[in-house]
Amino acid sequence: MSPVGINTTPLLVELSAQELRRRMAEALAIYVEAMDYPKGTEFHRAPMWTEHTHRPGWRAVAAVLPDDAGSGEGTMVGIAYGYRGAPHQWWHQQVREGMHRSGADERRIHEVLGDYFELTELHVARAAQGHRTGEALLRRLLEDRPEGHVLLSTPEVDDEDNRAWRLYRRLGFTDVVRHFTFTGDNRPFAVLGRLLPLAAEGTENTHSPSR
Numbered sequence: 001m002s003p004v005g006i007n008t009t010p011l012l013v014e015l016s017a018q019e020l021r022r023r024m025a026e027a028l029a030i031y032v033e034a035m036d037y038p039k040g041t042e043f044h045r046a047p048m049w050t051e052h053t054h055r056p057g058w059r060a061v062a063a064v065l066p067d068d069a070g071s072g073e074g075t076m077v078g079i080a081y082g083y084r085g086a087p088h089q090w091w092h093q094q095v096r097e098g099m100h101r102s103g104a105d106e107r108r109i110h111e112v113l114g115d116y117f118e119l120t121e122l123h124v125a126r127a128a129q130g131h132r133t134g135e136a137l138l139r140r141l142l143e144d145r146p147e148g149h150v151l152l153s154t155p156e157v158d159d160e161d162n163r164a165w166r167l168y169r170r171l172g173f174t175d176v177v178r179h180f181t182f183t184g185d186n187r188p189f190a191v192l193g194r195l196l197p198l199a200a201e202g203t204e205n206t207h208s209p210s211r
């Protein structure tokens with residue numbers, strides 16, 4: 001494997017379900033490192049990520065470093081995937097509960113959860129962060145989606161002071177639920193969302209499902 005070089009611009013490639021399953025260890029290594037999760041987390045997540053590849057509307061995009069030899073597929077330095085949200089999904093039910101508890105009425109809940117793409121994972125290897133790769137992955141993933149909204153959850157951090165928060169705010173994501181604890185995880189999360197499509201780069205619109 002070539003070293004991760006922050007001066008090389010990664011290429012974006014859409015992965016089929018089969019390709020992600022084959023490169024699962026590589027993708028999960030990025031996830032564990034970027035999120036600073038303990039080693040071993042990848043073994044718990046692999047079955048879930050694999051199951052997600054079967055969900056309707058699933059799409060994945062990877063950022064890979066161009067392969068010097070030109071023969072291999074290049075080292076993966078970023079991964080993003082998501083799928084169409086649906087009422088029988090755990091995450092959907094959790095967000096519905098969170099919206100309900102925070103005072104949203106049924107009309108509002110239906111408006112947001114009735115037609116959305118769930119941005120499930122977005123991670124860039126530490127050494128490759130800060131070069132807008134995260135933004136590029138997110139844009140590619142959301143290109144030409146049929147859904148009217150995109151939703152995601154991200155851990156709450158003081159003053160929204162990390163790259164994930166800055167990226168989402170910059171791209172016009174606004175609050176759907178704040179300080180929400182998903183069942184089985186003590187950490188507070190924010191659920192953020194916005195209308196689709198995303199405006200072209202440099203002309204971000206700020207429409208969101210919470211407005």
Ligand SMILES: CC(C)(COP(=O)(O)OP(=O)(O)OC[C@H]1O[C@@H](n2cnc3c(N)ncnc32)[C@H](O)[C@@H]1OP(=O)(O)O)[C@@H](O)C(=O)NCCC(=O)NCCS
Pocket residue numbers: 034035122123124125128129130131132133134135136153154155162163164165166167
């Ligand atoms: C969140 C994450 C995917 C973003 O990926 P990234 O490639 O680092 O992020 P971006 O594409 O937004 O790049 C951000 C940097 O681009 C630069 N940038 C952004 N907009 C810019 C602009 N208009 N002009 C010039 N530079 C710009 C900035 O340096 C910015 O860094 P900063 O926000 O720290 O100031 C990545 O940081 C990551 O994996 N983080 C850890 C895991 C995580 O939190 N995942 C999300 C969980 S929900």
